[in-house]
Amino acid sequence: MTPSWIAKAQAELARQGLAAWLLYDFRGSNPFAARFLDFPGSFLSRRVFALIPVEGPPVVLVSVLEAGSLQAEGFEIRSYAGRASLEEELRRLIPSGPVAMEVSPRADLPYVSVVDAGTVQLIEDLGGQIVSSGELLQAFAAWTDRQIEDHREAAAAVMAVLDEAFAFVRARTEAGEELRETQVQDVVAAGFDRRGLVYDHRAIIGFGPNAGDPHYAPRTGSDRALTPGDAILIDLFARKPDEGAPYGDVTWMGVYGEPAPAFVRAFEAVVAAREIGVDTIRTAWAEGRRPQGREIDRAVRDHLVAAGYGGAFVHRTGHSLGWRHTHGEAVHLDDFETRDVRTLRPGIGLTVEPGVYLPEFGVRSELDLVLGEHGPEVTTGEQRELVRVPLGPHHAGGRR
Numbered sequence: 462m463t464p465s466w467i468a469k470a471q472a473e474l475a476r477q478g479l480a481a482w483l484l485y486d487f488r489g490s491n492p493f494a495a496r497f498l499d500f501p502g503s504f505l506s507r508r509v510f511a512l513i514p515v516e517g518p519p520v521v522l523v524s525v526l527e528a529g530s531l532q533a534e535g536f537e538i539r540s541y542a543g544r545a546s547l548e549e550e551l552r553r554l555i556p557s558g559p560v561a562m563e564v565s566p567r568a569d570l571p572y573v574s575v576v577d578a579g580t581v582q583l584i585e586d587l588g589g590q591i592v593s594s595g596e597l598l599q600a601f602a603a604w605t606d607r608q609i610e611d612h613r614e615a616a617a618a619v620m621a622v623l624d625e626a627f628a629f630v631r632a633r634t635e636a637g638e639e640l641r642e643t644q645v646q647d648v649v650a651a652g653f654d655r656r657g658l659v660y661d662h663r664a665i666i667g668f669g670p671n672a673g674d675p676h677y678a679p680r681t682g683s684d685r686a687l688t689p690g691d692a693i694l695i696d697l698f699a700r701k702p703d704e705g706a707p708y709g710d711v712t713w714m715g716v717y718g719e720p721a722p723a724f725v726r727a728f729e730a731v732v733a734a735r736e737i738g739v740d741t742i743r744t745a746w747a748e749g750r751r752p753q754g755r756e757i758d759r760a761v762r763d764h765l766v767a768a769g770y771g772g773a774f775v776h777r778t779g780h781s782l783g784w785r786h787t788h789g790e791a792v793h794l795d796d797f798e799t800r801d802v803r804t805l806r807p808g809i810g811l812t813v814e815p816g817v818y819l820p821e822f823g824v825r826s827e828l829d830l831v832l833g834e835h836g837p838e839v840t841t842g843e844q845r846e847l848v849r850v851p852l853g854p855h856h857a858g859g860r861r
Contacts, residue, residue, distance in 0.1 A: 603808030
C-alpha cells in the first residue's frame with residue numbers, strides 16, 4: 462500500500478514538470494526527509510536516499526547493514542555496501558530530468574537549503590539535474606479545512622486578548638498608576654491561559670524607543686514605564702493546543718497622549734504599505750496569477766522606500782503561519798532577508814506586517830490572511846487608526 466503522501470508528492474511532481482523527488486538524510490540532517498521517512502521500528506545510522514518518481518514505485522536506498530530490518534511501506538528497498546556500491550546504486554537510481562532536493566541556489570531559501578554541498582556535488586557528478594524542492598514542499602504546508610477554522614478561532618481570540626490589553630492600559634493610566642511593559646505581557650498571557658491557548662513565547666510589548674527594536678523582549682526590573690507621547694506596540698500570538706492548529710498573530714499600535722507628528726507620519730506610511738501588500742495579492746489572484754513571495758515584499762518595500770523609510774524597514778514584509786512555531790514552513794513575503802521565489806497558493810496562512818524602526822519609536826502593523834481559491838481572506842482586524850490612550854491624572858496636570 463502506497464502512503465498517501467507519496468501519491469500527493471507524485472501529483473505535485475507532475476504539476477511542476479519534475480522527474481522525481483530525491484530525499485536524502487544522514488542521522489537527522491534533513492528534517493524534511495526525517496519527517497517523511499519515519500519508518501516505524503527502523504534504525505538508520507547510515508546514509509539513506511529515497512526516490513519518489515513522478516510515475517512508478519518509489520525506492521529507498523539504505524546500507525546493507527540495515528536493509529534487512531527496514532520497514533518501508535510502499536517502497537522498493539535497495540541496498541548498498543561501501544562507497545563504490547553507493548555510487549553505483551545512485552547512478553542506477555537517479556532519473557534523467559529535473560530532480561527536486563532540499564537545496565536552494567545561493568542559499569536564497571535557507572528554510573529548505575539543508576542538503577550538504579558534498580552530497581549535492583555527488584548527485585550532480587552522477588548525472589543528477591538538481592532543482593529546489595521548496596515549491597514541492599508547499600503542497601504539504603497548505604492547511605486543511607480544519608486547520609483554517611482553527612486559525613480563524615485563534616485569530617479571533619488574539620483580537621479579543623488585544624482588546625483586553627488596551628483596556629488594561631487605559632484602566633491603569635486613568636487610575637493614575639504606573640504601567641510597565643511586563644504588566645501588559647502578564648495580561649496577554651492571562652488572557653491566552655483563560656482561553657486554553659498556547660504560544661511560543663510571551664508577547665512583545667514595547668513602549669517608546671523600545672518599540673523601535675523589532676524583537677524586543679521586556680524583562681521585569683528593566684522594562685520601561687509608560688510616559689507621555691510613548692508609542693505602544695503590542696505584538697501577540699497564540700494557537701489552540703490541538704495538533705496542527707495554526708497560530709493567529711497580530712501587531713497593533715497605540716500612543717499615550719498626543720503623538721509626535723513624525724510618529725503619525727510613520728504609522729500612516731506603514732498602514733498604507735500593509736494595504737499595498739494585501740491589494741497586490743488580491744490583484745494577482747484576480748488576474749489568475751500566483752505571485753512569488755518576493756513580489757509582495759518588493760511592492761511593500763518600494764512604498765516605504767519612496768516614503769523615506771527604506772533604511773528603517775529591517776525585516777521581511779510577512780511570514781507564513783505555522784503550528785509548531787509562529788513562523789511556518791510555507792512561502793514568506795521576503796525579498797530582503799532572503800529571496801523567496803515560492804508562489805503563494807491556496808491553503809496557506811500568512812502575515813502582512815511592514816514596520817518602521819527608529820531610535821525614538823517603532824511602528825509595526827500586522828494582520829493575518831488565509832489564501833483561498835478566490836483570493837486572500839483577512840482573518841484578524843485591520844488597524845487604520847492609532848489607539849489613543851488619554852493622559853492619566855499623574856501626567857500633564859490631569860489633562861485627558
